[in-house]
Amino acid sequence: MQFNRILKKIIRTGVGKSRYWMAIIGLGVAMLLILVAVQVHTDFNELLHGSRNENERADYLVVNKKITNDMMGKPGQTVFTPEEQKDFAAQPFVEAFGPITAAQFNVQLQADQLGFSTLAFFEAVPDTFLDVKSEEWKWKAGDQLLPIVVPRDFVNMFNFGFALGNGIPQFSETSIQNLTPEVVITQGMQQAKFLGKIAGFSDRISTVLVPQSFMDWANAKFGSGEVKLPSRVVIRVKDPSSLELKDYLEKHGYSTDAEKTKYNKIRGIVQTIVSVVGFFGLVLLMFALLVFSMFIQLVISSCRKEIRLLVTLGASPRRLQRYLLGQLVPVYFVTGVIALIVVAAAQFWASGVLEKHGMYVAPWPGVLTFAATLGILALVYFVNWTTVRKEIQAHT
Amino acid sequence: MQIELSAVVPVPLRDRIRQRPSDIWDREVAFQPRQFVKIKAPSGTGKTTLVHYLYNIRYDYTGTIKADGKPWAQYSPDQLAAIRQQTISVVFQDLRLFDQLTAEENIELKRVMIPQPIYSAEKIREFAEVLGVTHVLQQSAATLSYGERQRIAIIRSLMQPFQWLMMDEPFSHLDEANTAKAARLIEQECRARNAGFILTDLDHDQHFPYDVTYQL
Numbered sequence: 001m002q003f004n005r006i007l008k009k010i011i012r013t014g015v016g017k018s019r020y021w022m023a024i025i026g027l028g029v030a031m032l033l034i035l036v037a038v039q040v041h042t043d044f045n046e047l048l049h050g051s052r053n054e055n056e057r058a059d060y061l062v063v064n065k066k067i068t069n070d071m072m073g074k075p076g077q078t079v080f081t082p083e084e085q086k087d088f089a090a091q092p093f094v095e096a097f098g099p100i101t102a103a104q105f106n107v108q109l110q111a112d113q114l115g116f117s118t119l120a121f122f123e124a125v126p127d128t129f130l131d132v133k134s135e136e137w138k139w140k141a142g143d144q145l146l147p148i149v150v151p152r153d154f155v156n157m158f159n160f161g162f163a164l165g166n167g168i169p170q171f172s173e174t175s176i177q178n179l180t181p182e183v184v185i186t187q188g189m190q191q192a193k194f195l196g197k198i199a200g201f202s203d204r205i206s207t208v209l210v211p212q213s214f215m216d217w218a219n220a221k222f223g224s225g226e227v228k229l230p231s232r233v234v235i236r237v238k239d240p241s242s243l244e245l246k247d248y249l250e251k252h253g254y255s256t257d258a259e260k261t262k263y264n265k266i267r268g269i270v271q272t273i274v275s276v277v278g279f280f281g282l283v284l285l286m287f288a289l290l291v292f293s294m295f296i297q298l299v300i301s302s303c304r305k306e307i308r309l310l311v312t313l314g315a316s317p318r319r320l321q322r323y324l325l326g327q328l329v330p331v332y333f334v335t336g337v338i339a340l341i342v343v344a345a346a347q348f349w350a351s352g353v354l355e356k357h358g359m360y361v362a363p364w365p366g367v368l369t370f371a372a373t374l375g376i377l378a379l380v381y382f383v384n385w386t387t388v389r390k391e392i393q394a395h396t
Numbered sequence: 397m398q399i400e401l402s403a404v405v406p407v408p409l410r411d412r413i414r415q416r417p418s419d420i421w422d423r424e425v426a427f428q429p430r431q432f433v434k435i436k437a438p439s440g441t442g443k444t445t446l447v448h449y450l451y452n453i454r455y456d457y458t459g460t461i462k463a464d465g466k467p468w469a470q471y472s473p474d475q476l477a478a479i480r481q482q483t484i485s486v487v488f489q490d491l492r493l494f495d496q497l498t499a500e501e502n503i504e505l506k507r508v509m510i511p512q513p514i515y516s517a518e519k520i521r522e523f524a525e526v527l528g529v530t531h532v533l534q535q536s537a538a539t540l541s542y543g544e545r546q547r548i549a550i551i552r553s554l555m556q557p558f559q560w561l562m563m564d565e566p567f568s569h570l571d572e573a574n575t576a577k578a579a580r581l582i583e584q585e586c587r588a589r590n591a592g593f594i595l596t597d598l599d600h601d602q603h604f605p606y607d608v609t610y611q612l
Contacts, residue, residue, distance in 0.1 A: 003508040006501055010494055309492055312453055314480030314556070315509055317473050396473070 026288035031339035033281030042366035079229035099230035104223035111181040124215035147199035187222035403459035437612030489564035495538035579603040
C-alpha cells in the first residue's frame with residue numbers, strides 16, 4: 001500500500017487528465033447506448049413473445065392468395081399448387097401447415113326454431129388446427145348429427161347486427177349450441193339432409209367448419225370427383241410478426257389477417273432504431289477505447305524514465321502494470337455501474353408506463369443487459385491491460 | 397549466488413581492451429559468494445560498464461555472464477525483479493534517485509518494494525544518523541548535494557536483503573571521515589547478511605579488508 005503511495009508521486013497520471021475524462025465520458029455514453037439497445041431489444045421480444053402479452057389469435061394465420069383484377073374469374077390461379085404448399089410448409093417459421101378444404105356442394109341452413117333459412121358454405125381443416133376441443137367433434141358416414149364450428153365473430157354479427165335489424169331475439173352462446181338447424185347439402189339433383197349441431201366457436205379460423213371426415217365423404221359423394229386444390233391454408237407460426245414471414249408472404253403475393261401481422265412494421269422500425277443506436281454505441285465504445293489507450297500511452301511515455309528506474313531498482317513490471325490498471329479500473333467500473341443503474345431506472349419507468357397500456361415488460365433490466373455490461377467492462381479491461389503491458393514492456 | 401564472467405568483452409571498448417591486459421575483460425572470472433571484491437580501474441576502462449553488466453541493465457557485450465550458473469539472458473523480467481529485490485543490491489555511480497521524491501521517500505521506496513520489508517522505517521533514521529544526513533531526509537532529492545545524494549543512495553541499497561552489493565565509486569564525493577563511516581556501515585551490513593560486494597574505484601584504498609582485487 002505504501003509502495004503504491006510512493007508510486008503515485010512518481011507516475012503522474014495527471015498528465016492526461018482531459019483525455020482521461022473524455023475517455024470516461026465516452027465510455028459512459030457508449031455503454032448507455034449499447035445497454036439501451038440491448039434492453040429495448042429484450043423488451044420488444046417480451047412484448048411479442050412473453051406469456052403475459054400473448055394473443056390467442058396470434059399463432060394461427062389463415063393465408064390465401066391476393067385476388068387481383070387479373071385473377072378474377074380464374075379460380076385456378078387462386079389455389080395453392082402442391083409445390084407451393086410444400087414450399088410454404090417447409091419454411092422455418094411455419095410450425096404446422098394445413099390446407100383448408102372447401103366444399104364442392106351447396107349448403108343451406110334452415111333454423112326452424114328461429115324461422116330463418118340461409119345459404120351457407122362449409123370448409124374443413126385438420127383437427128389439430130382447431131381451438132375447439134369438443135367430444136362432439138367427430139363424424140362418420142351414416143351419422144345424422146353434423147357438428148359445426150362457427151367463428152365467434154359470426155355470433156356477434158348475428159346478435160348485434162342481424163338479429164337487432166330483423167327483430168329476431170339475441171342468443172347466448174349456450175343457447176345457440178342447443179339449436180339444431182337443418183343442414184341441406186345439394187349438388188345438382190342430389191340432396192342430403194343432416195341435423196346441424198354447433199359444437200363450438202372459434203376465435204382462430206374465420207370460417208364455418210365441419211369435420212374433415214364429413215368434408216371428405218361429402219366431396220366424394222357430391223363433388224365432381226376430381227381433387228380440388230385448396231385456395232386457403234392455415235398455418236401455425238411461432239411469431240406472426242416475424243419479418244421472414246412478412247417477406248415470404250409479400251414475395252409470393254399471399255395475404256393474411258393484417259391485424260395479426262401488424263407488428264411486422266413496428267418491429268421493423270424498432271429493430272432499425274435499436275440497430276442504429278447499438279451501432280453508434282459500438283462506434284463510440286471503440287473511440288472511448290482508443291482514447292483510453294492514448295491516455296495510457298501518454299502517461300507511460302511521460303514517465304518512461306521513472307518506470308525504467310523503478311524496474312532497475314527491482315520493481316517488477318507486473319506490479320507496475322497492476323498499479324496502473326488499479327488507477328483505471330475502479331473508475332470505469334463505477335462508470336459501468338452508473339450506466340446500468342440509469343438503464344434500470346429507465347426500464348422501471350417504462351415498465352410502469354407500458355403497463356397502463358396493457359403491455360407488460362419486466363421492471364428490471366434483462367439478463368442480456370447485465371451480460372452486456374459485464375462484456376463491455378471485460379473488453380475495456382482487456383484492451384487496457386494489453387496496452388499497459390505493451391507500453392511497460394516497450395519502456396523497460 | 398556465484399557470478400561468473402566468461403570472455404566478456406564490451407563491444408564499444410573492444411579495440412582498446414585488446415591493447416592492454418585486464419584481469420576481467422576477455423577472461424574467465426568467478427566471484428565467489430561472500431567475497432569482498434575490489435575492482436581498480438583507471439577512467440575510461442569500463443568500470444561503470446562492468447557494474448551495469450553485472451547488474452544486467454546493459455547488454456552490449458560478447459561472452460557470457462552467469463548468475464548461479466545461468467546466463468543473464470535466460471532470466472525473465474519477473475525473475476530479474478526478484479533478484480534485484482532479494483539477491484543483488486546496487487549503488488550506481490550516477491546514484492539514480494527520484495528527484496520528485498524526498499530523500500526519505502527514495503529510501504522508503506526500496507524498503508517497501510519487497511513484499512516483507514526486512515527493516516522497519518526507524519532503520520532509515522538510524523542509518524541516516526550514522527552517515528550524518530538526518531537533516532536532509534525531508535528535502536527533495538533534487539536539492540541535495542552530491543555527497544548527500546551519495547549517502548542516501550548507500551542507505552537505499554541497504555534496505556533490502558542481498559548476497560551481492562555492487563558499488564560504483566560509492567565514496568567519490570565523501571570526505572575521509574564520512575567515507576570511513578559509510579564503509580563501516582556497509583561492511584557491518586554485508587557481514588550481517590553473510591554477503592559479498594563488488595566495489596569499483598579509481599585507486600587503491602584501505603576502506604575494506606578486500607578478499608580479492610582485480611585490475612580492470
